Amino acid sequence: MRRRHQGRGELRNKHPPPPNPHPHNPPPNMFRIDQPITARGGPMPPTTDHLHAFIAGLPKAELHVHHVGSASPRIVSELAARHPDSKVPTDPEALVDYFTFTDFAHFIDVYLSVVDLIRTPEDVRLLTYEVARDLARQQVRYAELTITPFSSTRRGIDERAFMEAIEDARKAAESEFGTVLRWCFDIPGEAGLEAAEETVRLATDDRVRPEGLVSFGLGGPEIGVPRPQFTPYFDRAIAAGLHSVPHAGETTGPETVWDALTHLRAERIGHGTSSFRDPELLAHLAEHRIPLEVCPTSNIATRAVRTLDEHPIKEFVKAGIVVTINSDDPPMFGTDLNSEYAVAARLLELDEEGLARLAKNAVDASFLDEPGKTRIKDEIDTYTATWLAP
Numbered sequence: 001m002r003r004r005h006q007g008r009g010e011l012r013n014k015h016p017p018p019p020n021p022h023p024h025n026p027p028p029n030m031f032r033i034d035q036p037i038t039a040r041g042g043p044m045p046p047t048t049d050h051l052h053a054f055i056a057g058l059p060k061a062e063l064h065v066h067h068v069g070s071a072s073p074r075i076v077s078e079l080a081a082r083h084p085d086s087k088v089p090t091d092p093e094a095l096v097d098y099f100t101f102t103d104f105a106h107f108i109d110v111y112l113s114v115v116d117l118i119r120t121p122e123d124v125r126l127l128t129y130e131v132a133r134d135l136a137r138q139q140v141r142y143a144e145l146t147i148t149p150f151s152s153t154r155r156g157i158d159e160r161a162f163m164e165a166i167e168d169a170r171k172a173a174e175s176e177f178g179t180v181l182r183w184c185f186d187i188p189g190e191a192g193l194e195a196a197e198e199t200v201r202l203a204t205d206d207r208v209r210p211e212g213l214v215s216f217g218l219g220g221p222e223i224g225v226p227r228p229q230f231t232p233y234f235d236r237a238i239a240a241g242l243h244s245v246p247h248a249g250e251t252t253g254p255e256t257v258w259d260a261l262t263h264l265r266a267e268r269i270g271h272g273t274s275s276f277r278d279p280e281l282l283a284h285l286a287e288h289r290i291p292l293e294v295c296p297t298s299n300i301a302t303r304a305v306r307t308l309d310e311h312p313i314k315e316f317v318k319a320g321i322v323v324t325i326n327s328d329d330p331p332m333f334g335t336d337l338n339s340e341y342a343v344a345a346r347l348l349e350l351d352e353e354g355l356a357r358l359a360k361n362a363v364d365a366s367f368l369d370e371p372g373k374t375r376i377k378d379e380i381d382t383y384t385a386t387w388l389a390p
Ligand SMILES: O=C(O)c1cccc(C(=O)CC[C@H]2O[C@@H](n3cnc4c(=O)[nH]cnc43)[C@H](O)[C@@H]2O)c1
Pocket: 066, 069, 108, 111, 112, 115, 146, 147, 148, 150, 151, 152, 154, 186, 187, 188, 189, 190, 191, 219, 220, 221, 247, 250, 298, 328, 329
């Protein structure tokens, strides 16, 4: 994605970045690794200030971001204060430590403790509207938000009130922020076939399914949760016109990605991180243009990948796979979508046009209608051309 005539990480533009405030450091147009990146809210990846500013204004689409997982520290603290019985800290500062995970299972435990805070339709609407606000602040024009309705209905929230709450927030976000939201309903796989049945019922019963629903997924732990058992449920969802986007290859091997492709008829793969271990799988993903929903910092935070520099994203690009950049559960991982684009810029040595291509990959891989895709891609092109203009 780097422009051919550019050196590594160089910026091609007529507006030179601001003078280097630290003359003893490398010139501002070279990526520096001047401090380790932590998945725990560590400093913005060492992307140049100039590229960082470009990213902040770049129109974007996000395809892999979770509803509850996107609850900001402010929202989580506010909800925790409403429910003193919860073990979730009410202090946003304490929440940073609370959102530090020893492994994936620990992440799920913490995630579910936040799910337990969402107890009323008003909580659902507040959360959804605030998530949309946070997305809009990052120039996200379109997002497919993964929601796990089973986790809310089994905790007593009425299903129709739940759907009304998310739809009300979606319409408010579109009119007030200009951010288009669509829903992915996912099965929490560890909860088994009861959860699968409830999720596909809510996704396909016209009396309940929300207007904004476009896709059907599978989340939660992968270890001990084989994908083929969910085939009948994905068949019903696909027959109802939904797109299949299961998580796979996040904490298990390439065989899980193959299962998601062959049994669940995945159109995109959530994470797909372990695909790099199977050259045949890499070639298949590239040949059939099956996008990966890559979430770099998430993979570090859940210990799926040891360090960002070891993340296989570069192998995916080299294999010709369509890569999209996503934040997954941004506040829980101490990140946001802009930071993930900055990570991608560093790992893939991208300039502005490379970043614009990543943003357009996500638009192309989305389930937004064609006029909507064209509109956002045109905006990306105009923004990039204006940024690079002499
Ligand atoms: O809601 C329940 O009662 C329940 C019972 C057993 C297991 C579960 C889950 O596993 C819920 C997992 C929950 O996590 C979401 N999520 C967020 N980020 C990720 C990720 O990176 N990888 C996998 N899952 C993720 C997922 O959407 C589920 O809602 C729930």
